Amino acid sequence: MLMLKLAFRNILRNKRRTILTMLSMFGGYTLLVLSISVQNGSYDQVIKFFTKDSTGHAQIVDQTYLDRPTLYKSVPATDQFYQQLMALDSVTHAVPRIVSGALAYGEAKSFPVQVLGVDVEKEASTSFLTEKINQGRYFSANPNNEGYYEVMVGGAVARQLSVSVGDELILISQGSDGSLANDLYQIVGLVGATDGADARNVYLPLAAAQDFYVMQDKAHYWAVLTYDFADSDQLAQTLNTWLSNQPDTNLEAASWKVVSKEFYEAMTADIEGGYISYYIIVILICIGVLNTVLMSVLERTGEFGVLKAIGTSPKRIFSLIVLETLMLAVFSCVAGFIVSLPINYYLAKVGITLPDPVEFSGITMSHMQGLWNISVFTDPALIIIGSAAFISLFPARRAAKIVPVEAMRSL
Structure with a gap:
């Protein structure tokens, strides 16, 4: 004192x-x-x-997918797998996605695009996709009255192909079984700007993407969210522990720090x-x-x-x-x-x-x-x-x- x-x-x-x-x-x-x-x-x-919008806090992928992403490396995209995943305490959201390339055609032009197949309902509650629509509306998971699946396209795709809401879009690529993948879709929404991250994207309902690429009940990865991105490493560890107890699995989980290492x-x-x-x-x-x-x-x-x-x-x-x-x-x-x-x-x-x-x-x-x-x-x-x-x-x-x-x- x-x-x-x-x-x-x-x-x-x-x-x-x-x-x-x-x-x-x-x-x-x-x-x-x-x-x-x-x-x-x-x-x-x-x-x-x-x-939240891109990688998720962690991803579940094939063990070799991050080193060399290809069409043929997939994960289960069944409702049973989703229910088991959501039963984990640290998981708040999970959405399966298919990511691959294709050649898109409008009336007179073609343009290389990145196709993203997403679960329409799960994606709406997980990412910001619904907020990025600047023209048109959010697509439906089911075919319309004419039997066509609805798609949304990025700004650069719409500009290069001179297409807009209501127009038709043709996609051509290769299926996972080696077959020629091609189908016709109807555009219902334009996403993002012409120079943004989504500019070259074409968004398909997951079922449509699975039919297109011949990937029934499969996706390329699961994007998983927890309560806070700061807990992504713990989330990946929890997922890996869970995956190790699954029979005959070749899957692994990686945090966003690994998935987007450069970022x-x-x-x-x-x-x-x-x-x-x-x-x-x-x-x-x-x-x-x-x-x-x-x-x-x-x-x-x-x-x-x-x-x-x-x-x-x-x-x-x-x-x-x-x-x-x-x-x-x-x-x-x-x-x-x-x-x-x-x-x-x-x-x-x-x-x-x-x-x-x-x-x-x-x-x-x-x-x-x-x-x-x-x-x-x-x-x-x-x-x-x-x-x-x-x-x-x-x-x-x-x-x-x-x-x-x-x-x-x-x-």
């Missing part, structure tokens, strides 16, 4: 210097909180969109690049703290000499300097927390309006939102307090090693 009183008295000796030092740590803490919140929040937004590595590199600004903030704070503590020690050299002369141990003087610095850092972080809390709440709930909305995976992002969790506030506090404590060690060591006779000459 006596040490706390002495430390508090000492930091109030030079109020101007104390206030300036606290302002630098307060500003650094606030900047770190808001920077980490906005950066991590925006990355979370992107990953949530990407995984994950690019995101990770971008996040790590943002740490440079954090390092700069911390270095500037450390310089300010070091200057303050060192000046304080130099001004009190005579005082430390007297304290040592009357029997104060070097360890006690060392602890006093460190304690003073820690008190400054803690007070600064508390003030920064009070100020940054409502600002970060606004960023997390409302966000920053982007001057030019960004389209990602066919969904328009008009706001950049912050991250709202305890680590956004605790991590900067630990960085500031830890850095201040580390910097104070050098002046504290100097004060602890003062020789009383030489120090008292400065009085």
Whole structure:
């Protein structure tokens, strides 16, 4: 208790210097909180969109499918398999998909496309496909009155083939049995922009894609979602454990980090690049703290000499300097927390309006939102307090090693 009183008295000796030092740590803490919140929040937004709409949090595939995707490597797409999959506690959504290429024909033109066969009902509740329709409507799982399956096409397909809602589309490809696959479909919806991720896609109902590619009760992969994309590794592990207990299976589960390795590595590199600004903030704070503590020690050299002369141990003087610095850092972080809390709440709930909305995976992002969790506030506090404590060690060591006779000459 006596040490706390002495430390508090000492930091109030030079109020101007104390206030300036606290302002630098307060500003650094606030900047770190808001920077980490906005950066991590925006990355979370992107990953949530990407995984929910594209890869899922994990995928169930043939063991060799990710290395070399082909038409012939498939997974079961039966209702029984789906029911067993959904019975797992960590699984919230699961949808089977068929992905392959084809040549699409309009009235007078042809265009290479990527065909995605999806379960119409499951896909609507899993991905953002229904939200990406900019013309027409969502397709039906069953053939229409004329006996044709309905399809939706991407913007580039519609532009290149000069087709629109209500027109017919012919697809030609190869079936999994080696036969020539060809069929006629009716376009009921246009998806995404002409230059987006879905621009070259043609969406078929799963049953239609299975008939087209001769893949009865099969798909190329299951996209599986859990409660949070951050738990994707645990989800993949759970799925692999479940799959290992299935008889005669050659299937495996992989998280989205493995499925889209390049995307994950690019995101990770971008996040790590943002740490440079954090390092700069911390270095500037450390310089300010070091200057303050060192000046304080130099001004009190005579005082430390007297304290040592009357029997104060070097360890006690060392602890006093460190304690003073820690008190400054803690007070600064508390003030920064009070100020940054409502600002970060606004960023997390409302966000920053982007001057030019960004389209990602066919969904328009008009706001950049912050991250709202305890680590956004605790991590900067630990960085500031830890850095201040580390910097104070050098002046504290100097004060602890003062020789009383030489120090008292400065009085």
